[in-house]
Amino acid sequence: MASVAHTHDVLIVGSGAAGLTAALNLADRFRVVVLAKGKLSDGSTAWAQGGIAAVLEEGDTFESHIEDTMIAGAGLNNRKTVEYVVENAPAAIERLAQLGVPFNEGDTERWHLTREGGHSHRRIVHVDDATGWAVQQALEKAAEAHPNITLVPDMAAIDLVTGRHGRRYSGEGHVWGVYALNRRTDRVELFTARATILATGGAGRTYLYSTAPRGATGDGIAMAWRAGCRVSNMEMMQFHPTCLYNLEVKNFLITEAVRGEGGQLKLPGSGHRFMPDFDPRAELAPRDVVARAIDHEIKRLGLDYVHLDISHRPPEFVKEHFPNIYTKLIGLGIDITREPIPVVPAQHYTCGGIIVDLKGRTDLPGLYAVGECTQSGLHGANRLASNSLLECFVFGEAAAAHIGRHWDELPEPPPIRGWDESRVTDSDEEVIVQHNWREIRRFMWDYVGIVRTTKRLERAHHRIRLLRREVEDYYGNFRVTADLIELRNLIEVADLIVRSALRRKESRGLHYTLDYPNMLLDAQDTVLTP
Template sequence: MIKTNYLIIGSGVAGLTFALKIANQFPNKKITIATKANADESNTKYAQGGIAIVTDKIEDSYQKHIQDTLICGDGLCDESVVEMVITEGPKRLKELIEWGAKFDKNVAGTLDLGKEGGHSENRVVHHKDQTGKEIERAILNQVLQKENITVLDHHFAFDLITKNNCCIGAYVLDQKTKEILTFQAEYTLLATGGIGHLYGHTTNPVIATGDGIAMAFRAKAKITEMEFIQFHPTALYDASTDTSFLISEAVRGFGAYLRTKKGDRFMLNYDSRGDLASRDIVSQSIELELKKSGDDCVYLDCTHLELEGFIKHFPMIYMHCKNIGIDIAKNWIPVVPAQHYLCGGIVVDKTGKTSVDNLFACGECSRTGLHGANRLASNSLLEALVYSDKIYHYLANHPFDDLQETEPVQDWISDKITEIDPKYTANTKLELQLLMRKSVGIVRNDLDLNKANFKLKQFQIEIEDKIKNHKTNASLGELRNLITIGSLIVEQSIDRNENRGGFVKN
């Protein structure tokens, strides 16, 4: 058994910023970060657009950002949470800059602010089209310098350990030694990111398998609003791959147009904001156009844009397109919606506390009330930064010393020696992904949802049997988590009977 004061599962912006702050506050306490891939691999790393923060108080205001967020959330945001997160943005940005994160500036030397769908003003702070990667680099660099932080990469958290509705640690698989380690922790933070690979066609990295939410569900934490899944409207269409390359919403903010194969600019038929409507509207509009035309994709037209400016703002997008034979000065970019972000998740209060004692959640795996039925572009990194700070302040003022010592945790005991057939996990995952794409996509209906629910219950019985009779490994654990997440999404989709934001049922 390994004892640690703070166990953090996940190494994106949410987990790393909390780790850094709590390590500075308590230099004698031990912080352990368990992450199932490399330390820098997370959804944060792939966030292209930036962070929505009000920095220009002349053109912009907190009230405008709050209003944009509420409109996008379609009546389901917690207004007090929206106000809290948005008004704290400038403080969190200042911290990032102090930690060494660099953001683009204009010729006047002030922050170069981008605009994305759903925003009424330019307020997106960015580092070219690789903002998340730059933030991850800066914070991870700080974290690795702290002697009281241990980062364990290639460690897959298999299950939380609870007693009397209190989280006291987790069982974690060391993927190199194949040993399941028992961590006893005073406090556990889930910062495990999204669920993208439940759908396969996603902008998320392959690690996004909903592990934190599934573990929290098994620990009886409250999970809600899983039906609100955001599909990014403009993922690069490539029939040969699963993980989709993201064409940032900021490209439309820069002036690109969406067109059908025939060249029609269709967005003004659906929304007065045209190409800069919010993601749910754009994704649903593209879905309707594709159903009408039978085409595989629509197109993003950048040919009228100033090329040097485009390359300066979006170097990664430009090079990726060029490498696959798309010259953005001459060719339209083929795009389709792909699963991008989960707005629901583990229910937390304003301090990041879940319904399970001593268990906290932050980032995409949490449901804070900020996003409501649909996330406003570039509000996610902001949410992670603000909530990791709230969790830090709460725990800095509530040290574990005040609480009764817990009993030692029982180690993981397993006598299973039979390895699972990798073909089983791979094939079942593909079958599950196809089911979710066909039956639980952008537009849903109760007939398909009920069929999917029946199939998912079969999957659940089967996977529990496999786990019971086979040696534990990460792919088996991930598959169990994906099935759990799929069931939660389907059940909560069936229960919702009104269309809101990103949720449409006909």
């Protein structure tokens, strides 16, 4: 049976801040299709509580924001990228305001600015404690209203269409689009375009505990790697220090801004405030420092969690600044105006990814990538709080602008073969997929977590080799399902993370290993080449 084929000018995989920003910047000239793996709002953007960093306060400077970013990134950042993003931040905020994002207003300033860990000034614009949701809604509304944008939910991308790997679909290495599983019909469809943008988010679900949404399985990174793109710094996996510890509610993040507004980390029982023991910046230290301190205290004392306490601030202040967190926790029997919040670290952000330049270009012609799936040089060895949404807007615009300027150089897609599933059958062993998914996330948490050793990393690498053989055999014999696509990608990104971690013979930023506790003088990216 022939597979369904669709052709557009530009194809975007991912419907979060990065993908929709690119779409809106392209749509006045081109026919754009945006694929979402689930619902349009299922990605990480809608989950972002904190805000967006930009130099807006009197007395703050671009240089200061650049330095804060470089310090948090432990010197691994590309300074040119940091300068580019920081200098374009105020304009990006202005465009979001024009789209209708209702940023909190200030008493004297135009907008209320909060401060987060690692920042030397108040520079975080926000919409209460649900900035990402407000941004996602504004972008979706604008995209839905644009006649040149087609939004397609429930499409799980399988692989990029290229000329590599003996497929002979096209000229060597050029990307012409993707094959994607329509989750409503269980049929694989072909989407072709003159330019393809990956905006697929991070790989947080490689870990047992993560603040990332269910779909953050590293799909774009895995697809780009299989197609022939280099990836970089995959060992730099950020753990958010404060995820709610609750056996019923998984993955609920307690925003950095709670610490920015005076929240203190304390030991249960004694009530000892421990962060000053680890860093003079205390709770306002960068995330890697805070996460390691909490991990240290939990392991040292055999705790399940530590406390984050903001109950010393006036109740009205707490409710006004954190209405969503207050409401959510009241429903769980925790009144944050009177008692502390039990918290644990959890995987939060993928700082490494597909190597891109300042235009969002990857190694492959016709393929761009933007947002969390990339390694642009902005975050280095540790992302500074609230720089992530910012990266999405700046690079979404940059990729769109480059496609527009170089449109005449992008060739039309050649005839592409449809998806061939003539030699596969329906799976009778779906339990294998579920078991392997759980196993990966468990051993990645135990062996490749906040504190690492070479021995643990080698154990993880051994497990990955065994699982990869199982999954490849399964993939070759059975029809693809959404779960199988994600499992295949999880194996790929877990392998990239472990291989990158084994290569780095130092502790820097988010990569902390007991075997190499010191930081080398020379900051070098870990680059893997297919």
